[in-house]
Amino acid sequence: MSNEVKLHALGGSPFVCRVKIALSMKGIKYENIEENLRNKSADLLKYNPVHKKVPVLVHTGKPIPESLVIIEYIDDVWKGVPVLPQDPYEKAVARFWAKFIDDMCIPAAFKVVDSNGEEKAIAEACEQLQKLENELKVKGTKFFGGDNINIVDIAGDFIAYWLGALEEASKIKYATREKFPKIHEWADNFLNYPVVKEILPPRERVVAYYKMKFGKV
Known part of the structure; x- marks a missing residue:
């Protein structure tokens, strides 16, 4: 194989x-x-x-x-453990949120760093994260996929892991546990999910990369 x-x-x-x-x-x-x-x-x-x-x-x-x-x-x-929901409507909803993370959340996070923490950029990034926070509240489940991770959780790996490293490297912190408790709770569960845990790169390496990329060293 x-x-x-x-x-x-x-x-x-x-x-x-x-x-x-x-x-x-x-x-x-x-x-x-x-x-x-x-x-x-x-x-x-x-x-x-x-x-x-x-x-x-x-x-x-x-x-x-x-x-x-x-x-x-x-x-x-490859069949076996499903990564997308099997129901057509649920699959469409999952695709929507995965695309939302790519199109709205990730660009907004980098805009914060590019603007050196401009208030407007932080407000925009928080607005996008709040939409994810609200979705988790509505779902009331451990993951976007329910009891197990699905494509939305996987698409959110940047928010769960890389965003904190980006905040550390740039010294601009806004996605706090106080503001987004559901996202942080989800991130804790996601990062401890066995298949996720074994794949993530060392955090210090990610922080060092962002420091170099944004001239923070």
Whole structure:
């Protein structure tokens, strides 16, 4: 199976970690190909000519880019533990929230750092997080997926882990436990979920990367 499934990856990327979590949930063996984004491999450029970035899953020679697209592909191809809800409506709702995290929450978090903690940027980031907080309150479950993680939880790996590292590196803290108790409770559960725990990169490495990226060292 490792010859059939290859993952072009970057160890510290939350988007790559999403795919690794989904692969692990399904028990899929794969070959991890670590990329250097300053010197991208010919295969990466060939397999993802549009965005030229990781992750890219290659299954029996066929490439699939973009983390959320890859997760859906994995769920379609390999049965067993479901990553998306089986009910069509619930599946559509899950897709909505996963896309919301990518389109609204993550860009807002980086905007806070790019603006050096401008009040307006923090307010916008908090507004997006509040929507997730409200959704968790409405659901009243341990995870977005209920008792087990699903695609929304996996898409939220940035919020659960990388956001705290970004706050530490930038010294701009706004996503506090007091403001967002449900998100923090969910994050604690998510980070302790067995398949997640074993895949996350060391926190100090993530903090160091962000310090370097944003000139905070």
